[in-house]
Amino acid sequence: MKFSYKFSNLLGTVYVKGDLLFSPDGTSVISPVGNRITIYDLKNNKSTTLPVESRFNYNAIDLSPNGNVLVAINEEGDAHIISMISRMIIHSYRFKKPVCCVKFSPDGKHFAICKENRVFVYNAPCLESGNFNPFIMERVFSGAIDDTTNICWSFDSKFLAVGSKDTSTKLYSLEKYKNFRHCNLGGHSDEIVSCFFEKKTYDISTLSRNGQLCIWECSINPDDLVINEPSIKRVKNNNNNNDNGDESEDDVDIDNAVEKTEKENAKMTKNKMEKTDDGDDDTADDKKNKSKRLIFKKLARHYLADEPRKQDRAAILTAAAYHTDTKILVTGFSNGCFYLHELPEVNMIHSLSISNQCISSIALNSTGDWIALGCSKLGQLLVWEWQSETYAMKQQGHSNNMNSLAYSPDGLFLITGGDDGKVKLWNTLSGFCTITFSEHxxxxxxxxxxxxxxxIVSASLDGTARAYDLTRYRNFKTYTSPKPVQFSCLALDSSDEFLAAGGQDFFDIYLWSIKLGTLLEVLSGHEGPVVSLSFSPSPSSTSLASVSWDKTLKLWNAIENGSDHETLKLTSDGLCVVYRPDGNEVAVSTLDGQISFFDVKTSIQISSIEGRKDLGSGRSDTDLITAKKNLEGKAFTTLCYSADGNCIIAGGHSKNICIYNITESVLVKKFEITQNRSFDAVDDFINRRKMTEFGNIALIEEREANEGGKVSIRVPGARKGDMASRNFKPEIRVYSLQFSPTGQSFAATTTEGLSIYSLDVGLVFDPFELDIGVTPETVKNTLNNKDYAKALMMSIKLNEKDLIRYVIENIPHIDIELTVNSMSLVYIERLLKFIATEMEKTKHIHFYLIWIENIFIKQGHNINSALQMPVLLNLQKNMQQKYDDLSKICDFNQYTMDFIKNTAQMKSKKLIQDSQDDSDDEFIEQMDIDN
Structure with missing residues (x-):
């Protein structure tokens, strides 16, 4: 119950690969982030990750026109139909081959997918089609010679335009028409990237990889299509045939219809032959039908790649999107440039460069105002409003591994540092990055x-530690050592006055003053790289703990006594050290997979946990040893205590995160951070299909035509980053993790990104000191009898959120003080915890603030601040968020009221002035009359 954390959001990864989509209302962007899908609400400035996980990265997604159904297909061909209402997978299907594109028809009754050189059309489960059985195949088209690349539906969902790598675009129809057969549009010299139908017509525009745009005009209007009547066939009904050989009435009718049709066809054929003998080529009806046959004529060809190739001669067109209402075409190129053209004249409206990397996907919203651009190599997602030339959203994750994270004291913000030298600040409520520091x-x-x-402070391998001001968002201090040192760890004392950093190449610890920026002390004594530091969180203590690869743990009292320290021997190389929240105990993880606990005062080891087997094994494609043998090299590299100090959370060279009870030394909970097989070392066994008599196929390098191109496997022995620009599968692991100060969540930086796990207390029945007579009915009866304190304590015993909320909000505000005085301290602490959580979503802000005020005034001196610190921090976070939200509204209302007030004053002055002028005019007229 206590550790029923569930995945809630994924930060730090905004786009990986695949299609970008806008919601039907045009205010949200749907982005595939690896094997998950994230929705960015641009109106409310919030991001949410769907609780859906695939076995591989998603690369093709599409949303139904009504926005209720999402089809997502991963790179191995596994398809998921996801309900956007319940946010659950309602059906799965395996195509067994990679799928490059999926598109819903505009009427929502079908969706089509591209697989190899074929196009498959399926019935969509929806009310429009009246069929809720998913993946019922309607048609299969296989006219392409090479692999198909993209699909476009006509506005009436009757035709499909399919581009392929054979440089042609095929046109198919779902129904058979007299004046149409399969059409092939050529004219390109490279593979087709996109094709678009015009609005209300069948005119087509096709785009190829080399930047050629061909505009095609259709010969007929949509109203001129003639449906081919189905041929009448004899239906054999064996069940209706009796023993005497008599035919049923239906069979007789069908035979008569067939005979009649054959006679009519013979008569028409005879007339045609007579006409032909007389020298007439076609009848008038035939000429009319021939003139209305659906054919295409090429109107123009344009070369869109001329402009980007002025910057890069090798630039190619990689993505495109078209808005039929505004006739705006957006094209993206491999050099990071994108262009806006107006069709059919192909007039350039805008040109912009977002980076020097390839643009992977482009999408336009329903109004055509916002353009979503995704860059997979940088992990970048932009939403650009082209009319005002401003960014509606600009987000980018770390372009390389995230190494570390830290929560703000109120749990509202998170900071992360990565191998790309950037420090990013994330808002945990919105899920967006608010500021990026790139001084390192x-x-x-x-x-x-x-x-x-x-x-905030950060340490880097460039030999500097930097402090950043969160008010002005600037680097206000830079801390350096006498000799250039690669700093591998960092620690800040409880008073925020001293900063310590450990060296990786020089085995010393450096101590600075935060305010002055001067180096105070150099602590020597370690004989190996210092990998972790931790100051005691106790305000009365100034001790510093450090561990190193020299198999020692050192406890320093550096601030008071300089280099005096105590050395404790470890069983293996130290990897991480953390203090318990009360400062009386330290936990150390070592290379042999153990977590050891030491008493700070007596320097005696209290207990230890053997966690190597809990980490779980995983065999990468390039490993020559089994997963069981590989497990011997696993260890925990990051630790964090829970707020009460009874449990510890650990992660490391594995996909698992473990929570241990320290007193009992047992595993309480284990979380598997991902099931994504696109990462390495997720499975324990290598697929037999990859094994040959010469070894694993993954050990064979796949290079391009030119030597030195992309490589499919990593540099031997490399564990961090994308070495030498090699294209390899990253290995899954946990780099850093930390509990939120509020205790409601924890975050972990992994290969997948910044994952946040939260408690969903609303779905767990966890009663507190429950009695037999305490039921929802008795609680409501007690409340009706105006025994408010008893009713509130009974609801807290049941621990049902809805019931507690009902009781609290039905207590009059004048009785709050008396109710708080009548409750015991145990219930007061639980009541405060509920109110702290409720402040995040409630509309009755003033009412709950009255409760908080009375609790602190009447019972504040009895509340144990050390144990209730997570509750108080959660309360502070939610109140700060409410303050920020309301302050914007209040400022806007204040300025509006001032404007209205000033306008009213000006109008009243004008009316007074006009009345005075009128009275003066009347007085002058009266004087003239008297004279």
Whole structure:
């Protein structure tokens, strides 16, 4: 119950590969982030990740026109039909081959997919089609010579335009028409990237990889299509045939119809032959039908790649999108440039460069105002409003591994550092990155939040530690050592006055003053790289713990006594050290997979946990040893205590995160962070299909035509980053993790991104001191009898959120003070916890603030602040969020009221002035009359 954490959101990864989509209302962007899907609400500035996970990365997705059904297909051909209402997978299907594109028809009754050189059309499960059985195949088209690449439906869902790598575009129809057969549009010299139908017509525009745009005009209007009447066939009904050989009435009618049709066909053939003998080529009706036959004429060809090739001669067109209402064409190229053209004149409206990397996907919203651009190599997602030339959203994750994270003291923000040398600040409520610091020139090894929430610090392998001001968002201090040192760890004391960093190449610890920026002390004593530091969280203690690869744990009292320290021997190389929240105990993880606990005062080991087998094994494609043997090299590299200090969470060279009870030394919970087989070392066994008599196929390098091109496997022994620009599967692992100070969630930086796991307490029945007579009915009866304190305590015993909320909101505000005085401290603490959580979503802000005020005034001196610190921090976070939201509305209302007030004053002055002028005119007229 206590650790029923569930995956809630994925930050730090905004786009990986595949199609980008806009919601039907045009205010949300749907982006595939690996084997998950994230929705970015641009109107409310919030991102949410669907609780759906695939076995491989998604690469083809499409949303039904009504926005209720999402079809998502991964790179191995596994398809999921996802309900956007319940946000669950309602059906799965395996195509067994990669699928490059999927598109819903505009009427929502069908969806088509491209697989190899074929196009499959399926019935969509919806009310429009009246069929809820998914993946019922309607048609199969196989006219392409090479693989198909894209699909476009006509506005009336009657035709399909399919582009392929054979440089042609095929046109197919779902029904048979007299004046149409399969059509082939050529004219290109490279593979087709996109094709688009015009609005209300069958005119087509096709785009190829080399930037050629061909505009085709259709010979007929949509109203001129003639449906081919189905041929009448004899139906054999064996069940209706009796023993005497008599035929049923239906069979007799069908035979008569067939005989009649044959006579009519023979008569028409005879007339045609007579006409032909007389020298007439076609009848008038035939000429009319021939003139209305559906054919295409090429109107123009344009070369869109001329402009981007002025910057890069090798630039190719990689993505395109077209808005039929505004006739705006957006094209993206491999050099990071994208262009806006107006069709059919192909007039350039805008040209912009977002990066020097390839643009992978482009999407336009329903109004045509916003353009979504995805760049897979940078993990970048942009939404650009082209009319005002501003960004509606600009998000980019770390272009390389995330190494470290840290929560803000109130749990509202997260900071992460990566191998790309950037420090990013994330809002945990919205899921967006608010600021990026890029002053470091090498990978970030550690980041920390100050206890007063005013600044953050980071350490890097470039030999500097930097402090950033969160008010002005600037780097206000840079800390360096006398000799250039690669800093591998960082620690900040409880008073935010001293900063310590450990060296990776020089085995010393450096101590600076935060305010002055001067180096105070160099602590020597370790004989190996210092990999982890931790200051005691106790305000009365100034001790510092450090571990190193020299198999020692050292406890320093550096601030008071300089280099005096105590050395404790470890069983193996130290990897991580953390203090318990009360500062009386430290936990150390070592290379042999153990977690050891030491008493700080007595320097005696209290207990240890053997966690190597809990980490779980995993065999990468390039491993020559089995997963069981590989398990011997696994270890925990990151640790974090829970808020009460009774449990510890650990992660490392594995896909598993473990939570242990320290007192009992047992595993309480284990989380598997991903099932994505697109990463390495997820499975314990290598697929037999990859095994040959010469070994694993994954050990064979696949190079391009030119030597030195992309490589499919990593550099031997490389564990971090994308070495030498090689294209390889990253290995799954947990780099850093930390509990939120509020205790409601924890975050982990993994190969997949920044994963957040939260408690969903609303779905768990966890009663507290429950009695037999306590039921929802008795609680409501007690409330009706106006025994408010008893009713509230009974609802807290049941621990049902809806019931507690009902009781609290039915207590009059004048009785709140008396109710708080009548409750015991145990229930007061639980009531405060509920109110802290409720403040995040409630509309009755003033009412709950009255409760908080009375609790702190009447019972505040009895509340144990150390144990209730997570509750208080959660309360502070939610109240701060409410303050920020309301302050914007209040400021807007204040300025509006001032404007209205000033306008009213000006009008009243004008009316007074006009009345005075009128009275003066009347007085002058009266004087003239008297004279």
């Amino acid at each position: 020139t090498s990978g970030i090894s550690a980041v920390l939040f100050s206890h007063n929430r005013k600044f």
